[in-house]
Amino acid sequence: MHSVSSVPAQGSAVAPVWDPHQYLRHSTHRTRPFLDLLSRIPRLPDHGRPARIADLGCGPGNVTALLADRWPDAHITGFDLSPEMLEQAEKDWSGTTAGGGWLDFRPADAAHWTPTEPYDLIVSNAALQWVPNHPESFAAWIDGLRPGGVLAFQVPGNFTSPSHALLGELCARPEWRERLAGQGRRFVHILEAPDYLTRLTALGCETDVWETVYCQLLQGEDPVLDWVKGTALRPVLTTLGDDREAVDAFLAQYRDLLREAYPPGRDGTVFPFRRVFAVARKPA
Template sequence: MHSVDSVAAPVWDPAQYLRHSTHRTRPFLDLLHRIPRLPHPDRPARIADLGCGPGNVTALLADRWPDAHITGYDLSPEMLEQAEKDWAGSTPGGGWIDFRPADAAHWTPGEPYDLIVSNAALQWVPDHPESFARWIDGLRPGGTLAFQVPGNFTSPSHALLGELCALPEWRARLAGQGRRFVHILEPADYLARLTGLGCETDVWETVYCQLLQGEDAVLDWVKGTALRPVLTALGDDPPAAEAFLAQYRDLLREAYPAGPHGTVFPFRRVFAVARRPN
C-alpha cells in the first residue's frame, strides 16, 4: 500500500512479489509472535491489515485468531484482486476475511479494532507516524498497533537504484523514483512516538541474512518491490526499461556476487508493537 502523490502510482505484480514469499513472510511471523493477548478473548477479534498486498500474510492472522473478522486494506487493484481470489471468505475457525481498497495515508478506523497490523507497507507512506494517533484512537482499550518496515534503504540494492535514477540519461523520467519509499524512522524514533501516545511499546530491529536462489536473485527480489515505480514509469517504453534493468543488473551483480550456494542478501527490518492502555 502506498500513498497517492503527484507521481503515478506503481503498478504491482502479485506473482512477482510472491516469488520470494518465504523470505518476505518471515518478518511478519516474527512480528506476530510478539503481539500480546488481544482484549476480550471471549469474543471474536476485529483486525485490520493495512497494506495487505496479495493477502498471504492476512491469512496468517486467521491462523493466530481463528474466529476473527479480518479486513485487508490496500490501494493496489492488482493486489486486491489476487487477495480476493485466494483468501476472501469464511475461515476454518469460523472467522471471516474480506478486502477493501484504502490508502494508508488517509485511512481512519471506521469502527473499533482489537488489532491494526501492517507488514512491509508503511515505507511507501510519507509521514505515516502522523497517523499513529488516529490509528491508536481506533483501537479498543488494550488493543494493539503492530507493524514492520524494511530498514535497508542505505544498502547497495537501494542506494544504487537511487543513484542510477539520478544519472543524466534517466533523470528526466526517473528523478526521485528510486527513493520514493524512504519514509521510515529509526527504531528509537518510533519508540518515542508511540510511547508519547501513551502506549506500552516494544521496538526492535533485525538483519536477516537471506540466501536467495537463481540467476540475478537480488534483481528478481527488487522487481517485486522497490523497482515497481521505475518499471511503472518506463512501462510504455520497453527498450528503455530493458536498458535500465541491464545497467542495474550489472551494478547488483558487483554488489551482491553469487556464491556456490546462492546470493547473500542482508535485509534489515524495523518492528514496533504498541499496546493501548486499558
C-alpha cells in the same frame, strides 16, 4: 507486501502498478518478518466477541490469512490501494476461515485511512515505508483501538543498502534523470527504531520496538534484481511503462550494478535485509 509494500507514495505522478505473482516469488523470505512480528503481539482484549482486525497494506493477502491462524474466529479485513493486489487477495483468501471467522478485503489508502469502527488489532506488514508522514497517523489509529488493543507493524530498514542506494544513483544519471528523477528514493519514509519507540510511548502505549537483519540466501540468476522487481523497482517499471527498449536498458544497467554489489557464492547470493518492528499496546 511485502511486502506487501503496496501503498504508493502520495504526491507521485503515477501510482506504481503491482505484480502479485512477482512479489510472491520470494514469499518465504518476505513472510518471515511478519511471523516474527506476529509472535510478539500480546493477547488481545477479550470483549466477549471475536476479535476485529485490520491489515493495512495487505498486498496479495497471503500474510493476512496468517492472522486467522492466530485468531481463528476473528473478522479480519485487509486494506490495500492496489487493484491488482486486492484482486489476488480476494481470489485466494476471502470468505469464511477454517476457525469460523471471516476474511475480506477492501480498497484503502494507508496515507488517509482511519478506523471507522473499533479494532482490537491494527497490523501492517512492509507497507508504511510507502506512506510519507505515516507516524502522524499513529494517534488516530490508536484512538481506533479498543482498550488493550494493539498496533503492530514492520517496515524495511534497508534503504541505505546497495540494492536501494544504487537504484537511486542510477535514476539520477543523466540518461535517466528526466524520466526517473526521484523514483529510486521516493519511498524512504521510515524512522529509526528509537524514534518509533518515542512516538508510540508518547501516545501512552506500552511499546516494544526492535530491529533485525535477515541474512537471506537467494537462489537463481540475478536473484537480488528479481527481488526488487517485486518491490522497489515497481515505481520505475510503472513510469517506463511499455517502452520496452528503455525497460531493458535500465534493467541491464541495474543488473550489472547489483552483480558487483552482491556477487553469487557457491550456495547462492547473500542478501542482508534489515527490518524495523514495533508493537504498541493501548492502555486497558
